[in-house]
Amino acid sequence: MNSDSVAGAPRSAESQPARRSLLRGALTGAAALGAGLTVGASPATAAPKSRPRPATPGEALRELAAGNARWRTFREKHPDETRTVRQELVTGQHPFALVLGCIDSRVPPELVFDQGLGDLMTVRSAGEVLDEAVLGSVAYGVLELDIPLVLVLGHQSCGAVRAAVEAEESGERLPAHIQYIADQISPVIDHTKEGDARIDATIDANVRLVSSRLAAEPDLAAKVASGDLAIVGARYELTNQLVHRIA
Numbered sequence: 001m002n003s004d005s006v007a008g009a010p011r012s013a014e015s016q017p018a019r020r021s022l023l024r025g026a027l028t029g030a031a032a033l034g035a036g037l038t039v040g041a042s043p044a045t046a047a048p049k050s051r052p053r054p055a056t057p058g059e060a061l062r063e064l065a066a067g068n069a070r071w072r073t074f075r076e077k078h079p080d081e082t083r084t085v086r087q088e089l090v091t092g093q094h095p096f097a098l099v100l101g102c103i104d105s106r107v108p109p110e111l112v113f114d115q116g117l118g119d120l121m122t123v124r125s126a127g128e129v130l131d132e133a134v135l136g137s138v139a140y141g142v143l144e145l146d147i148p149l150v151l152v153l154g155h156q157s158c159g160a161v162r163a164a165v166e167a168e169e170s171g172e173r174l175p176a177h178i179q180y181i182a183d184q185i186s187p188v189i190d191h192t193k194e195g196d197a198r199i200d201a202t203i204d205a206n207v208r209l210v211s212s213r214l215a216a217e218p219d220l221a222a223k224v225a226s227g228d229l230a231i232v233g234a235r236y237e238l239t240n241q242l243v244h245r246i247a
């Protein structure tokens with residue numbers, strides 16, 4: 001397993017061809033967004049063809065790793081922003097990865113993976129914690145759009161994790177709904193460490209927790225078992241802009 005980047009899919013995920021249907025994804029997406037099916041539209045025109053779409057978990061991971069390499073070396077391509085792509089996407093979408101990340105303004109998935117329109121489905125919550133809306137959003141991307149990769153993306157210096165750790169240490173309750181976020185993170189606070197090291201270790205532990213909870217969802221687990229889906233935990237470093245896998 002390559003620890004330097006997100007590349008390197010689980011072997012089992014690459015051993016079987018994905019049964020992903022680009023056409024189904026495009027039509028389903030259009031219908032779900034209320035656009036309905038365009039009368040007279042040829043199926044061949046429904047799928048954007050500007051560049052090859054990763055169709056397997058392994059391909060999707062490699063594309064994210066390549067995009068992150070461009071980002072962190074200031075060689076971004078800013079793909080899929082052209083007039084042509086915008087027109088192609090009117091008839092549907094088939095993003096190749098779903099990124100569940102934090103709300104932090106320093107970690108926008110499309111930027112740190114150098115992706116464009118129609119490439120990523122992004123779900124963001126503070127500390128990438130789960131609730132029914134987040135779970136439903138992930139399920140929609142995987143089950144309805146056949147996305148082959150779910151990447152749970154934590155990050156260095158996560159304020160949500162810091163808040164959870166500090167709330168536990170102080171015993172004070174956080175305002176309004178912020179306590180919900182802390183409650184989701186608190187089971188994995190790393191008490192073997194102190195201070196900033198505790199926060200840093202808890203960031204990783206939280207990624208593992210969220211990933212394992214997603215992997216325990218029966219519908220997602222079935223897709224993982226058949227090789228059509230990988231659920232991967234990763235972390236973004238603010239200091240060098242590298243995304244690397246969390247084992």
Ligand SMILES: [Zn+2]
Binds near residue numbers: 102104127155
């Ligand atoms: Zn964060």
